[in-house]
Amino acid sequence: MKKLGIIIAFIVIFIIAIFVGKYLYSSDAKEENMVKNEEKNNSIINQVDYSVKNDITINIDSEEEKISPNATLILKKHYKECGHTIKEYAEIPEEFVNLTKSEIEKEYSQWEVEKFTPLDIILIKEEEGFCNEHYILKEEQGIIAVYKVDKQGEETLYETTGISVEYLTESDKLELKDGIKVYGKEELNSMLENYE
C-alpha cells in the first residue's frame, strides 16, 4: 500500500509539473501551440469526413444490382470477317443468379457487358471469322425457298417455305427473282413473317 501511495504521489507531481511548465511557456509559444492544435483538429475533421465517405461507398456496393432468376439473357457475337452481329436469346444460367455486374465482368471476362439490369442482361463478344448465317430468299415454282450461303458463296437449299409468291407485290416478286439476301436467323424469320 505504501508503494502505491508513492506512485500516486509521483503521478500527481508529474501532472502538476506539466501544468506549471505549460504556464511558464512564453506567449509566442502559446500562440504557436494554438495554431498547431487547430491544424490537428482540422486533420481530425478531415479524417472523420473521409471515413463517412467510405461508409457511403460501402453502402452503395452492398446495394449493387443483382441478376434476378427471371432475367432474360441475350448473347451477341460480332463476327470480324463479315461484320455481322448474331443475337442469341438464352435462359439465365443458374450460376448467373444474384451476381452483380462486376462479378459477371470478372467471371466471364471473354464477354463484354453491354447492358445490365436485374432483368435484362446483354453480353457481347468479338469472334474471328464468318457468322455462318447468310441466307438468300428465292422464288422456286411459285413459292419462297431459303438458301444458305457459305463462306465461299456456295448456295445450298435450307428451307422450302409454304409461302406462295402469288399474292406478293410486283416489286417483291422482282426482288425475289434477283434473290433477297438476309443475315441472321432473327432477320430471316421476320422477313418470312412479312411475306406470310
Ligand SMILES: [Zn+2]
Ligand atoms: Zn455474316
